[in-house]
Amino acid sequence: MKKIFFIILIGINFSCFSVEGSENSDSVLDIDSEIESIVTKTPEPSPERNKEINLDVVFKDKVNLYLNLDVPKGFVLKELVVKKYEGDDKIAFFAIQKSSTYTAGDDISKMVAWGHFGPESGNVLFYSDNLEFKNKVPVKLSSGSYSIRFAQNNYKEAKYKLVGKLISASKSGLPDYGEAYSDHGY
CATH class of the missing domain: 1.20.5 (Single alpha-helices involved in coiled-coils or other helix-helix interfaces)
Structure with missing residues (x-):
């Protein structure tokens, strides 16, 4: 000053x-x-260096586990990367819904991202009309509340750590009004 x-x-x-x-x-x-x-000059929101969201997923006694994910105002979640995956079953299912409460069940039309992942998956922010299809459509989540369902048939001792990369909404090229976007425009 x-x-x-x-x-x-x-x-x-x-x-x-x-x-x-x-x-x-x-x-x-x-x-x-x-x-x-x-x-x-009005300052615009910009993420701190290496701004991240961390999700620690630990299954206890059920096949399905639900977590909330809040993307801060002014930011976009660009990636959600699997950093740690422990468990006997090397394939798990995830689904993300735009809501603070997960109500989509198995209806993919209510999900903004879904698919299977494992220890070597990398970024899981994607969707596919066919879960076996190799070419996944990447998704970015704008600010707002989301709920995530993780499903693991052999859930005992299953643990994952996912790290989300946040970027400034103004640098993402996406409007910031709480929607999910694919690289294909939907």
Whole structure:
């Protein structure tokens, strides 16, 4: 703040001096407009360096486990990457619904992302009309509340850690009004 005040003070003194002692005041206007843009610029949300969301999934006594995921306002969840996967069954199912309560059941038309994943899956933010199809459609989640269902048939001792990568909504090219987007426009 002291630096900006100092610059403004110098600009005022220079402006007064220039108007009285010079007929060319173009440089004064340039300085004043630069100062004005610095002072009035509205900051936009930007993620802290390596801003992440961490999900620790630990199955206890049921085949299905439900978690909430909140993407902060001004951000987009670009990836949800499997970092740790422990358990006897190397394939699990996940589904993400745009809601704070999971109500989609097995109806994929109510899900914004779904599929199977395992220890080597990487990013799981995708969907596919055919769960066996190798070409998954990537999805990005804008700000808002989501619910996730994880299903594991052999759930005893099953644990996963997923890390979500957040990016600024303004840098994502997506509007920020709580929707999911695929790279194909839906």
